[in-house]
Amino acid sequence: MSANPFHLAWFGAGGFGVKSWNKTWSGRGGRDWASPQLWVDIAQALERARFDYIIIEDSSYVPDAYGSNSKAYLSSATATPKMDPTVLAPIMSHLTSRIGIVPTLSVTEYHPYMLARKINTLDHMSNGRTGWNIVTSSSHRAAQNYGKDLLEEHDLRYDIADEFFDVSCRLWESWDADAVTLDADHGVWADYEKVHTIDFEGKFFKVRGPLNAPQSPQGRPVFTQAGGSARGKQFAARTANSVISGVEGGPAAMKRFRDDIRAQATGYGRDPDDVKVLFMASPVVGETDEEAQAKRARQVAFAEAHPELGLLHLSRHSGIDFAQFPLDEPIPDTAKTNGHQQMLAQAIGKTPREFLRKSLSTMEFVGSPDTVAAKMEEVMAEVGGDGFLIANFDLNRRYVSEIADGLVPALQRRGLTRTEYTHSRFRDNLLEF
Amino acid sequence: MSTPPFHLAWFTSFTAPAWRSTFGGDTGTEWMTGEYYVSMARQLERAGFDFMMFEDSTMVSEALGGTMEQDLKHSLHSPKLDPFPLLPILARATKHMGFIATGSTSFYSPYILARVMATMDHLTGGRVGWNIVTSSEDIAAQNYGMDALPPHDERYDIAEEFVQVVKALWDSWEPGAIVMNRETGHYADHTKVHRIDYRGKYHASRGPLNMPAGPQGHPVLCQAGGSPKGRDFAAKHANAIVATNPNVEKMAAYRADIRERAARHGRNPDDVKVLFHAAPIIAETTEEAHAAYQRVFGMDDPLQIEQTLAMTAAVTEIDFFQYDLDAPMPQDLKTNGHQSVLDDFMKRNEGKTLRESLGERLRLGPLLVGTVSEVADQMEDIVTRVGGDGFLIRAETGLSHTRRYIDEICSGLAPELRRRGLIRSDYPNDLFKQNLLQF
Numbered sequence: 001m002s003a004n005p006f007h008l009a010w011f012g013a014g015g016f017g018v019k020s021w022n023k024t025w026s027g028r029g030g031r032d033w034a035s036p037q038l039w040v041d042i043a044q045a046l047e048r049a050r051f052d053y054i055i056i057e058d059s060s061y062v063p064d065a066y067g068s069n070s071k072a073y074l075s076s077a078t079a080t081p082k083m084d085p086t087v088l089a090p091i092m093s094h095l096t097s098r099i100g101i102v103p104t105l106s107v108t109e110y111h112p113y114m115l116a117r118k119i120n121t122l123d124h125m126s127n128g129r130t131g132w133n134i135v136t137s138s139s140h141r142a143a144q145n146y147g148k149d150l151l152e153e154h155d156l157r158y159d160i161a162d163e164f165f166d167v168s169c170r171l172w173e174s175w176d177a178d179a180v181t182l183d184a185d186h187g188v189w190a191d192y193e194k195v196h197t198i199d200f201e202g203k204f205f206k207v208r209g210p211l212n213a214p215q216s217p218q219g220r221p222v223f224t225q226a227g228g229s230a231r232g233k234q235f236a237a238r239t240a241n242s243v244i245s246g247v248e249g250g251p252a253a254m255k256r257f258r259d260d261i262r263a264q265a266t267g268y269g270r271d272p273d274d275v276k277v278l279f280m281a282s283p284v285v286g287e288t289d290e291e292a293q294a295k296r297a298r299q300v301a302f303a304e305a306h307p308e309l310g311l312l313h314l315s316r317h318s319g320i321d322f323a324q325f326p327l328d329e330p331i332p333d334t335a336k337t338n339g340h341q342q343m344l345a346q347a348i349g350k351t352p353r354e355f356l357r358k359s360l361s362t363m364e365f366v367g368s369p370d371t372v373a374a375k376m377e378e379v380m381a382e383v384g385g386d387g388f389l390i391a392n393f394d395l396n397r398r399y400v401s402e403i404a405d406g407l408v409p410a411l412q413r414r415g416l417t418r419t420e421y422t423h424s425r426f427r428d429n430l431l432e433f
Numbered sequence: 434m435s436t437p438p439f440h441l442a443w444f445t446s447f448t449a450p451a452w453r454s455t456f457g458g459d460t461g462t463e464w465m466t467g468e469y470y471v472s473m474a475r476q477l478e479r480a481g482f483d484f485m486m487f488e489d490s491t492m493v494s495e496a497l498g499g500t501m502e503q504d505l506k507h508s509l510h511s512p513k514l515d516p517f518p519l520l521p522i523l524a525r526a527t528k529h530m531g532f533i534a535t536g537s538t539s540f541y542s543p544y545i546l547a548r549v550m551a552t553m554d555h556l557t558g559g560r561v562g563w564n565i566v567t568s569s570e571d572i573a574a575q576n577y578g579m580d581a582l583p584p585h586d587e588r589y590d591i592a593e594e595f596v597q598v599v600k601a602l603w604d605s606w607e608p609g610a611i612v613m614n615r616e617t618g619h620y621a622d623h624t625k626v627h628r629i630d631y632r633g634k635y636h637a638s639r640g641p642l643n644m645p646a647g648p649q650g651h652p653v654l655c656q657a658g659g660s661p662k663g664r665d666f667a668a669k670h671a672n673a674i675v676a677t678n679p680n681v682e683k684m685a686a687y688r689a690d691i692r693e694r695a696a697r698h699g700r701n702p703d704d705v706k707v708l709f710h711a712a713p714i715i716a717e718t719t720e721e722a723h724a725a726y727q728r729v730f731g732m733d734d735p736l737q738i739e740q741t742l743a744m745t746a747a748v749t750e751i752d753f754f755q756y757d758l759d760a761p762m763p764q765d766l767k768t769n770g771h772q773s774v775l776d777d778f779m780k781r782n783e784g785k786t787l788r789e790s791l792g793e794r795l796r797l798g799p800l801l802v803g804t805v806s807e808v809a810d811q812m813e814d815i816v817t818r819v820g821g822d823g824f825l826i827r828a829e830t831g832l833s834h835t836r837r838y839i840d841e842i843c844s845g846l847a848p849e850l851r852r853r854g855l856i857r858s859d860y861p862n863d864l865f866k867q868n869l870l871q872f
Contacts, residue, residue, distance in 0.1 A: 016552070017644075022615045030613045030620065034555035034647075036521070060548060062626060062643045070623045074610075077620035081644035083552035084545075090518040091525055091556070094467075113576040114540060117491060121447070121515040124465040125522075144639035145544040179505075182461045184453045187736040189461065189508035192501040195493060208575035210501075212493050212511040214465075 003380035005433050007387030008408065008417050009278050010046055010054040011244065012039070012395075015104070016088050018077035019395040026396055034083065036091045042400050043092045046099055049404035050418045052430050053100030053242075054092070055133050055224060055389075056085035060109065061141040066308070066315035067323040078312045086118050093126035100426035102131030102224055107164040108157060109137060109146055112205055115164075116171040120216045128217030128425035133224045134239065136161050138340050139319060154341060158231045163202045165223075165239050170198040172220050174210030190214065222427045228342035237264030241430060242276045244389055248346060248358070251382040254279055258383060274431055276386040279379075283365035283372045283390065285402045296366045303356065310356040318344045327353045369410035377416055387417075438872050439816045440823030441847065441856050442708055443477055444675065445470075446488040446535075447514040450834035457835055465512075467519050469836070474523040476839050477530060480847035481857045483869055484531035485523070486564060486655065486675070486825070487516035491540065492573035494747035497754055503743035507736075510747050517549055524557035531865030533562035533655050533673070538591060540568060540577050543598035544638055551603060554647025559864040562653030562673065565666075567592045569770045570750065585772060589662045594633040596654075596670055601629040603651055605641035653866045659773035668694030668705060672869060675825055677710045677774075677797050679781075684709055684799070685819045704870055706822040712833070713801035713808045713826070715841050726802045729833055730792045741791045749775040758788045797827060809849045816855075823856075 019038060021030030032038070039056070046054055062080045064070040073080050085103035093101045103122070105115055115132075123130040136157035137143065143151035152160060179194035198209035225236040226244035236243045247257040262272035284299070286292030303310055311322040317340040325331055328351045337344045347355045365372045376388065392399050411417040423429050450469060452461035460469055477485055493511040494504040504510050516534040523532055534553075536546050546563070553561045567588035568574070571581040582588060610625035629640035656667035657675040667674050668691050678684045692702035714729060716722035732738055738758070746753045750770035756763060762782040768775050782790035801811050812824065826842055828834040850856045862868045 018620060021613065021620060022618065036525075036556055060544065060643055062641050070626060074621035074623040074626055075617075075619040081621070083555060083644050084549045086518060087521050087549060087552040087556060090467075091521045094522045094525070109542070109545065111540070111542075111577050113491065118515050118518060121518050124514060125467045125518060127466060141639070146542050147637040180462065182452065187453060187740075188506045189449060189452065190505040190512070192505040195501055195505055206575075206578040208572070210493055212491050213514050214512055 003377045003416060004385065005416055005418065006380050006385055007276055007278060007430065008049070008051045008411075009100075009242070009387070009389045010042070010051055011280060011389045011391035012042075012054060012056045013391045013393050014079065014395070015057040015059065015082040016085055017080065017082040021077060023394055023396070025398040029396060030077075033081075036088055038397070039088055039092055040095050041397060042395075043096050043099055043101070045400050045404040047096045049408035050412075050421065051099055051404075052387075052418075053102050053131055053222070053224075053426060055102040055131075055244075056088060056104060057133070058082060058085045058104035058106075058135075059137070059139065059142060060106075061139055061145055063139070063141065063312075063316040065139075065141075065319060065321055066312045068321055072308060072312050073316070076309060076312065078309070079316055086122070089122055089130070090125055093122070093129055096129075098129070098421040098424070098429075100129050100131050100222060100430070101126060102133050102222065104133040104135055106135045106137040106142070107161045108143065108152060112164050112167040113171065113207055113209075113211075116168040116211060117213065119168075119221050120172060120211060120213050123216030123218050123221055124213070128427075130216075130218070131222035131224055131241075131426060133226070134161060134165070135226070138317065154229070155231045158227070158235045160204050161235055162238070163204050167198070167200050167202065167205050167207050169220055170200055171207065171209055171211045172215065174198050175214045177215050177219070180214050218425055218427055222430060228340075232342075233261060234264060237261050237270075237275065238268045240275055241427060242278055242386075244280065245277055246280045251379050254379070254383045258385065276430060278387045278389040279383070280391055281365055281376075281388045282392050283376075283403065283407055285367070285369055285372055285406050287368065289367040289371050292367045292371075296364075307353055307356055311352055314343065314347065314352075314355070318347070320344065322352055325352050327351065331355070369406040372407055373410035373414055373416065376411065377414060380416070436813050436817050436853075436855060437821065438855055438857060439821060440483045440706055440708060440869065441480070441850070442482055442484045442486055442673070442823070442825045443473075444486050444488060444710065444825045444827040445473075445834070446490075447516045447519050448512060449508040451828070451838075452508070454833070454835050456837040460835070465514065467522055470519060471523060471526045472836065473839055474527050474530065474532075476843040478527045480843035481851055481859075482530055482847075483823075483857070484533055484562065484653075484673070484865065486533040486562075487519070487535055488564070489513060489516050489535035489537075489566075490568070490570065490573060491537070491576060492570050494570070494743075495572060496750050497743045497746040497752055499752075503739065504747060507740040507743055509740070509744050517553070520553055520561060521556050524553075524560055529560070529860035529868070531560050531562055531653060531869065532557065533564050533653065535564040535566055537566050537568040538595040539574065539582060539588060541595075543595050543636055544602065544642075546595075547599040547602040547642055548644065550599075550652050551642065551644060551646050554649050554652050555644075557647075559648030559866075561647075561649075562655050562865060564655040564657070564675070565592060565596065565670065566657070570747075571769065582769070585660065585769065586662050589658075589666050591635045592666060594636045597633070598629070598631050598636050598638050600651060601631055602638065602640055602642040603646040605629055606645040610645060649864050649866050653869060659771075659777070663773065664691060665694055667691065668700075669698045671705060672866060674705060674707045675710070676707055679793055679796065679799050681799060681815055681818050684815070688819055688821070706869060708823045708825040709798055709819070710827050711798040711801055711812070711824040712796055712828065713812070713842065713846060714833075715803070715805055715808050715845055717804070719803050719807065722803045722807075730796050732788060732792045732795075738788070738791060741795045745778065745791070745794055749778070751775065753787065756787055759786045761785070762787055762790050798824075805845045805849045808846055809853060809855070812850070813853065813855060
């Protein structure tokens with residue numbers, strides 16, 4: 001069964017932090033993480049491989065969910081340190097020419113005017129290659145850094161996100177596309193009749209406008225979103241140009257997820273082809289199938305030997321201290337969270353160890369480049385589209401090269417992924433097929 | 434006795450340069466990619482500037498005539514892109530010079546500001562600074578959900594808390610918190626990373642920052658307070674102070690006042706550099722320079738008059754179009770905007786007409802006009818009489834913000850100053866703050 005061409009993107013898991021520091025191929029990753037060079041190299045490699053975009057994940061707190069202090073996170077450099085993606089994004093776009101650059105910014109941490117302005121500036125500077133990965137945040141610890149006592153409740157955060165999105169779009173369009181006249185004879189730089197206040201007064205935000213800069217090349221940035229809960233999917237279907245999915249259950253579940261997003265998008269009056277659903281994948285690629293499988297076996301053995309490293313993530317995302325549950329007893333259904341609902345739902349009833357093992361086995365793509373390319377084609381043929389979002393927590397240049405210079409050429413030979421960027425703007429490329 | 438060296442910096446914003454000037458090139462829209470400022474940064478570093486500073490505001494002003502027309506026509510306060518995303522690429526195009534971006538304590542969250550600055554400090558290898566402003570326009574506040582800004586003095590109380598939070602966040606990781614012990618697998622030592630648990634009247638933050646501070650620890654802090662409260666705030670926190678005065682005696686008095694206030698706050702006054710706005714007009718000959726001066730500041734051109742009025746109106750929030758250009762300058766105006774700017778503008782021009790006042794208003798700084806060597810003489814004389822610390826070059830939007838003007842300063846004036854030993858000939862230190870405080 002053959003698949004239609006699909007999209008590739010990269011999820012910069014762990015954000016602008018320590019990517020890899022004490023492994024064989026870490027290089028100087030522990031020391032040099034605060035330099036933008038690794039991200040520049042990644043962006044250039046992925047552009048060479050014709051990826052559509054790269055997301056810089058983000059969160060802005062030092063976690064202390066696991067074991068109720070920050071020790072485990074700081075000693076393993078997990079989710080912290082993490083620097084600001086809006087500072088990294090312009091360097092990446094400056095040193096590339098076609099790939100989309102997508103920083104993550106939270107609607108519960110930013111004010112819409114400030115966010116709209118930063119994204120507008122980035123879109124101008126990148127000549128229309130900027131995206132916004134919309135997150136609502138999921139930790140009280142982040143909220144407490146911003147002067148709140150607690151983070152807003154889960155569904156309310158999406159109500160805030162809806163309004164935030166609407167205000168931002170109004171600001172991005174507060175200058176008509178032809179407002180800049182550059183009429184030297186009359187000394188008129190911009191025509192004020194084409195610049196409008198927005199006078200927005202909602203439940204959460206009040207913004208006068210207009211934005212103090214002209215419409216950027218894309219007008220609105222490309223929106224990416226990763227909501228997996230019912231409310232999150234609703235928001236994504238309404239707003240996103242690309243939805244990130246980590247859904248479990250193989251191709252059948254992926255197809256259901258995608259069909260659901262597309263149906264909901266249609267319900268909002270959108271063309272479902274304007275919403276590209278990309279599925280998280282961490283292919284393990286080697287010279288031969290055997291070498292790749294051996295590598296995968298080493299990864300699994302390491303994870304099995306260090307269950308706490310996996311549980312750190314689960315604790316942080318769920319807001320629950322998994323250090324309190326014995327490794328081999330089922331997690332009780334009385335566990336509750338104000339954080340990632342989907343992840344907790346998946347964990348209840350399993351033991352922590354089982355849950356970790358299961359999350360390790362999601363979407364296995366292991367083999368030589370050709371083997372992995374064939375498997376990806378098979379999955380996409382069944383799911384219907386729209387592509388994959390590559391992520392790897394132990395991120396180093398070697399892994400990037402295995403994907404960009406090994407896997408991608410194999411996909412391209414099969415006619416599955418792009419070999420050229422047709423357009424200069426990010427959204428036009430993303431929606432091309 | 435030879436004059437000790439002084440500092441040169443450049444004051445600008447991420448905005449449209451002089452797009453309708455003879456030498457405006459394609460800058461009317463090209464500036465939005467940042468390339469104009471990238472080439473400018475390279476020029477300034479070659480010339481030995483200490484830093485490039487980006488002023489900022491977030492409004493389309495309606496102060497003049499109640500509409501956005503004048504502001505947009507002359508590209509005054511708007512358009513203005515966000516300077517924070519620009520700094521990293523400027524730093525990447527240079528090696529030594531410092532970069533300062535403006536962030537408002539009325540609109541930012543302290544946590545975001547602390548994190549952005551610390552991130553930039555890492556990315557630039559310790560070459561950034563933060564220009565602290567409290568903002569002064571209600572129309573900007575209305576973009577952030579407020580009806581109006583708090584009163585002037587309260588804004589400084591808020592700023593004081595803001596700066597305390599930001600400094601505490603920068604200090605929340607002890608030096609040496611990153612241990613990178615491969616044996617035990619410890620990246621950072623959690624006992625050296627601390628919550629700040631700040632709870633003030635206006636701001637609260639739990640902390641710690643989710644990253645260590647950059648090479649400078651605290652980036653260079655810059656401020657431009659003119660009111661007594663503003664001066665005190667600047668003297669307490671800033672390493673660089675931006676000041677505007679055309680009168681050399683007043684420049685000297687201002688600097689002495691700042692240094693005295695800094696000492697009162699227990700600081701070494703030499704850790705506070707007071708830089709004055711200057712807009713030198715330089716040409717091949719004295720005559721050409723005076724002709725150029727007349728074109729830039731002469732107020733002969735109706736478009737220029739209109740632009741200068743609009744600029745003044747937006748800062749002071751006073752609609753100057755309602756006054757007769759050739760009647761004496763009014764002396765009793767009140768504003769919730771930059772009161773010190775307005776007071777100064779009125780007092781300085783008592784007895785003059787509004788039209789006469791505008792040329793000097795536009796120039797902002799002392800009179801500097803002539804050949805390269807004449808202007809170098811004038812600057813040397815002024816610095817000697819003021820006592821130090823240097824100048825902040827400013828090319829007014831719409832008039833002389835062109836690559837050609839930048840080159841006149843960088844390839845003409847600066848080399849002459851350098852030959853006289855008046856500005857730096859190298860950057861001996863890695864960190865911006867160390868270079869700034871070097872002399």
